Amino acid sequence: MSRIVEGPLSLERAVAAVSDDHHGAVATFSGVVRASSHGKRVHRLDYEAYAPMAERTMATILATIERELPSVKLYAEHRIGSLGVGELAVVVAAGAPHRRDALLACDRAIEAIKAELPIWKREHTDGGAEWVRCEVHTKSNDG
Amino acid sequence: MTCTVLLFAAARDRAGSDSLTVELPSGATASELVSACVAAAPGLSSLAPSLRVAMDQALVGHDALVRDGAELALLPPVSGG
Numbered sequence: 619m620s621r622i623v624e625g626p627l628s629l630e631r632a633v634a635a636v637s638d639d640h641h642g643a644v645a646t647f648s649g650v651v652r653a654s655s656h657g658k659r660v661h662r663l664d665y666e667a668y669a670p671m672a673e674r675t676m677a678t679i680l681a682t683i684e685r686e687l688p689s690v691k692l693y694a695e696h697r698i699g700s701l702g703v704g705e706l707a708v709v710v711a712a713g714a715p716h717r718r719d720a721l722l723a724c725d726r727a728i729e730a731i732k733a734e735l736p737i738w739k740r741e742h743t744d745g746g747a748e749w750v751r752c753e754v755h756t757k758s759n760d761g
Numbered sequence: 762m763t764c765t766v767l768l769f770a771a772a773r774d775r776a777g778s779d780s781l782t783v784e785l786p787s788g789a790t791a792s793e794l795v796s797a798c799v800a801a802a803p804g805l806s807s808l809a810p811s812l813r814v815a816m817d818q819a820l821v822g823h824d825a826l827v828r829d830g831a832e833l834a835l836l837p838p839v840s841g842g
Contacts, residue, residue, distance in 0.1 A: 649842050665841070668769050668834055671818035672841075696841060708842050728842065736815070736834075737841030738770035749771040750840040 619680070621695045622672050622737075627706040628695075635693035636713030643720040647728045649708035651701050655750075658743040665698045665707060668736040672696065679730040683723050690714045690723040696737060707739075762787055764827065766798055767834040772812060776802035785827060791816070792823040798835060811838050 619635060633644055651663050680692040694710045701707055708731060712723040739750045766781045773779050776798075783797040791814035799805045805812070813820050815834040816827065827833065 666770050667841075668767070668815070668818075668836065671815060671834070674818050732839075732842035734839070735841045736769065736836050736839055738837060739840050740770070749774070749837065751838055 619677075619693050622667050622669050622676070623695050623697050624699050625697075627697050627709050629706070629709050629711070632693045632695060632709045632711035636691045636711045638691075638713065640715055641691070641713035641720075643714050643717040645712045645714075645717070645720040645724040647708070647710040647724050648706055649728070651703050651705050651707055653703045655741055655743065658741075658745055660703060661742045661744075662700055662702050663707070663742070664700050664740040664747075665696075666738050666740070667696070667698045669698070671736045675735050676731065679727060679734065683726050683730075686726075687714070687719050687723050689716075690719050692723055692727055694727055694731060696731065696735060698737065762789075762827075762829040764794065764797075764829075764833055766794065767832070769834065769836060771808060771837045772805060772835045775804035775808055777804065778802070787829065789827050790823065791821050791825045791827060794827050794833065795823075795835065805835075808837060812836065 691713045696708045710724050710727045712720045714720040740747055741750050764783050764785055768776050768779055781798050781801050783801050799809050813836045816831045
């Protein structure tokens with residue numbers, strides 16, 4: 619299950635969503651707003667989503683991984699709006715009977731979320747505000 | 762056909778609006794949709810090579826035919842997480 623959320627995220631809510639008596643492993647990922655970016659001090663990040671497409675894309679990502687790793691149950695939330703340093707921007711939880719599938723599913727989910735979700739962040743630093751270019755695109759444009 | 766195109770993030774800022782309305786011939790492609798948007802909002806031109814087109818909330822290739830009545834959006838490179 620997945621959500622695009624305007625209020626604070628909860629890692630506990632994510633863990634609870636994938637926990638059951640048969641899951642001996644729960645792997646989680648928390649994406650947190652950093653205080654610096656490329657040497658500049660970050661004051662806050664504004665996240666914007668094409669919300670209905672982001673919800674749909676996230677649901678597809680999680681369902682695809684759950685189909686590839688049938689023992690895994692996944693949950694993810696991505697926050698939108700204005701976030702301060704230290705706040706959670708994204709959480710992923712993967713529950714499974716054993717650790718290998720839980721860790722693998724969590725890793726695949728966050729990588730796909732970052733690459734595919736129609737969500738954009740604007741960095742507010744000492745140097746002003748600008749939309750962040752995703753690393754994958756920067757690399758492919760450079761290469 | 763008359764198409765309304767949603768704009769997000771840097772695309773919205775460059776165009777100065779969160780949507781554009783453009784006129785396209787039937788059979789137009791996603792690539793032609795981007796060109797029509799740049800003509801309507803020249804501020805988009807430097808961003809245009811990196812824009813992707815979403816039709817009914819799914820990414821489509823530049824050769825995809827624009828369907829009359831579809832929900833259209835221009836997406837800059839994503840940066841979530």
